[in-house]
Amino acid sequence: MTTRRTFLQTSLLGAGALALPKAFSSAAGKSSRAKVVSTWDFGVGANGAAWKVLAAGGAALDAVEAGARWAEADLCNPTVGHCGNPDRDGVLTLDASIMAGDGRCGSVAALEDIDHPISVARAVMEKSPHVMLVGAGAQQFAVQQGFAKKKLITPEAAQRWREWLKTAEYKPQINAERAKLPGNKDNHDTLGMLALDASGNLAGACTTSGMAWKLHGRVGDSPIIGAGLYVDNDVGAATASGQGEEMIRNAASHLVVELMRQGRSPAQACREAIDRVVHKRPEASKTLQVCFLAMNKDGEVGAFALHKGFVYAVCDAAKQDALLDSQSVYTTEQT
Numbered sequence: 001m002t003t004r005r006t007f008l009q010t011s012l013l014g015a016g017a018l019a020l021p022k023a024f025s026s027a028a029g030k031s032s033r034a035k036v037v038s039t040w041d042f043g044v045g046a047n048g049a050a051w052k053v054l055a056a057g058g059a060a061l062d063a064v065e066a067g068a069r070w071a072e073a074d075l076c077n078p079t080v081g082h083c084g085n086p087d088r089d090g091v092l093t094l095d096a097s098i099m100a101g102d103g104r105c106g107s108v109a110a111l112e113d114i115d116h117p118i119s120v121a122r123a124v125m126e127k128s129p130h131v132m133l134v135g136a137g138a139q140q141f142a143v144q145q146g147f148a149k150k151k152l153i154t155p156e157a158a159q160r161w162r163e164w165l166k167t168a169e170y171k172p173q174i175n176a177e178r179a180k181l182p183g184n185k186d187n188h189d190t191l192g193m194l195a196l197d198a199s200g201n202l203a204g205a206c207t208t209s210g211m212a213w214k215l216h217g218r219v220g221d222s223p224i225i226g227a228g229l230y231v232d233n234d235v236g237a238a239t240a241s242g243q244g245e246e247m248i249r250n251a252a253s254h255l256v257v258e259l260m261r262q263g264r265s266p267a268q269a270c271r272e273a274i275d276r277v278v279h280k281r282p283e284a285s286k287t288l289q290v291c292f293l294a295m296n297k298d299g300e301v302g303a304f305a306l307h308k309g310f311v312y313a314v315c316d317a318a319k320q321d322a323l324l325d326s327q328s329v330y331t332t333e334q335t
């Protein structure tokens with residue numbers, strides 16, 4: 001019987017990616033230490049793009065950029081890249097961050113009409129004296145760096161926005177693929193990706209179009225270093241998904257890494273970070289989703305979510321397209 005997960009893995013990999021196992025097999029000896037993990041179902045396809053880099057002995061930073069670029073351009077998802085849902089004014093804005101294990105990082109937020117925000121974020125890191133650029137300034141910088149402006153919002157996303165205008169209700173949903181709001185099918189809100197390369201270096205990337213129907217100018221956790229993403233070669237890396245405001249309030253991904261520094265396993269660190277979020281905002285814990293994915297410097301992976309439904313993808317020389325259910329604090333799903 002075809003399950004939802006089987007269908008998603010097959011459809012996300014596509015015809016080209018289905019040929020990847022042969023490449024995995026031939027390159028496995030070069031990259032036995034390498035690993036890449038990412039959030040949600042579409043992480044399988046993103047991992048496939050990143051693994052091509054890692055299997056050839058490439059750097060973790062190049063791998064996560066490649067995986068994020070796949071999600072921004074080849075995937076068509078309502079909360080990542082060019083197919084993302086717009087804000088309440090009908091404007092599509094994109095956020096992204098990238099970070100290397102040596103502390104180098106860059107990000108962009110509220111970026112319009114540039115189809116690879118992750119690469120603009122890397123350019124901010126490598127070609128500017130800054131960490132973060134936003135809005136019109138981020139777009140201006142991108143154009144100066146050779147990125148082309150193009151109208152990104154799709155007709156389908158514009159139609160979803162017009163449907164939403166009939167109620168104009170902004171109410172984020174737990175695991176919103178199950179929500180009945182217009183246009184919210186498969187409305188996962190972030191691709192977060194972490195990679196370890198054959199040299200033992202870590203890197204991470206986040207990319208998103210953010211919450212559908214948000215206030216114009218709203219920025220979530222994905223481009224905030226320490227909130228949606230944090231990487232430290234001495235310890236490990238973490239990324240977050242879910243309600244971005246909660247990640248920002250708790251510097252959540254940095255918290256997960258610091259808990260690993262204190263000796264917690266990746267899964268333990270993710271669980272304790274969720275406890276911190278709930279302790280600060282217990283009244284919201286029933287209505288928001290918080291998810292963490294972490295990997296330590298030895299390649300051990302762990303995840304935890306507040307509510308059931310979070311899945312994450314793992315790819316290394318042994319398993320090329322594993323999609324795993326995260327543990328959760330609450331085991332019943334909100335529908």
